[in-house]
Amino acid sequence: MTDPVLETRDVCKSFGALRASRNISLDLNAGEIHAIIGPNGAGKTTLIGQICGTLKPDSGSVRLLGQDVTGLATRDRAQRGLGRTFQISSLAMEDTVLQNAVLGALGATANPWRFWKDVLKDTDLRTKAEEALHRVGLQDHALSRTAELSHGQRRQLEVAVALTKEPKAFVMDEPMAGMGSEGSKRLTEFLDELREQAPILLVEHDMDAVFALADRISVLVYGEVIATGTVDEIRSDAAVREAYLGEDA
Incomplete structure (x- = not known):
């Protein structure tokens, strides 16, 4: 066993x-x-x-x-x-869906305090974030503000953020x-x-x-x-x- x-x-x-x-x-x-x-x-x-x-x-x-x-x-x-999702959403509501996912991917790296604008240009992080969004079915909402998502979609995004950390x-x-x-x-x-x-x-x-x-x-x-x-x-x-x-x- x-x-x-x-x-x-x-x-x-x-x-x-x-x-x-x-x-x-x-x-x-x-x-x-x-x-x-x-x-x-x-x-x-x-x-x-x-x-x-x-x-x-x-x-x-x-x-x-x-x-x-x-x-x-x-x-x-x-x-x-260890991936976690919360009872009360911890997402950044004014950021886009993709930005939330990229931030999750950044948190899994050894250098999570990099300058935000540089992070958005990081091909590896964006690819990992986009793959996670596709996995949960949110790829078409990548550029939407998180606040515009339905409650269920926000739950899916929380899972996507966790998925970026593998x-x-x-x-x-x-x-x-x-x-x-x-x-x-x-x-x-x-x-x-x-x-x-x-x-x-x-x-x-x-x-x-x-x-x-x-x-x-x-x-x-x-x-x-x-x-x-x-x-x-x-x-x-x-x-x-x-x-x-x-x-x-």
Whole structure:
């Protein structure tokens, strides 16, 4: 059996008396989508922060491609292959779609502070950015202002920005947030294909999308994983139904 692409081992995090993460161990394997679900306040955001580097665990470790990255900054984890999309968009709305993608490509280089005008003339960076935009279906919007995109297209652009860094794993924080049913359906189809390029750790409240996409689901309640399993296993787990899904799941 191959080693996980991404994993946490006994991760713990407290804020005063609040234990936001309690010995959380989970992993993400090549080619899969592993969803993390749970009620508001379950500790999902805290866990994602520790995985991506914005929070440091009190104990435990985070490993990427078999290497311990617990002490690395967010940017260093990104350069090692951890791609992230956010619940709230982090795009530069007044810049063009292409500029956002080029900026993402620049962030994957060893010299991310180059003068912006020079960057736009860099053939290699532009090519990488244009390839990423084509991959997500935004090539025809390359010169559009990002603010002019639909909500779903902005989500696609966030993925394109992450793709320019050639990620080995994605961490996606509620990519379906704010989308209607048609937008969610299109993004679900896109993510289903994207897993072949890099596996996805997916935090999501849209249970239709989770059940359609996930190979495995981990349920987080009060900072603790109470169950991990396939869609069918999670659907039928009595503790999960009581804690989160409800009797209508």
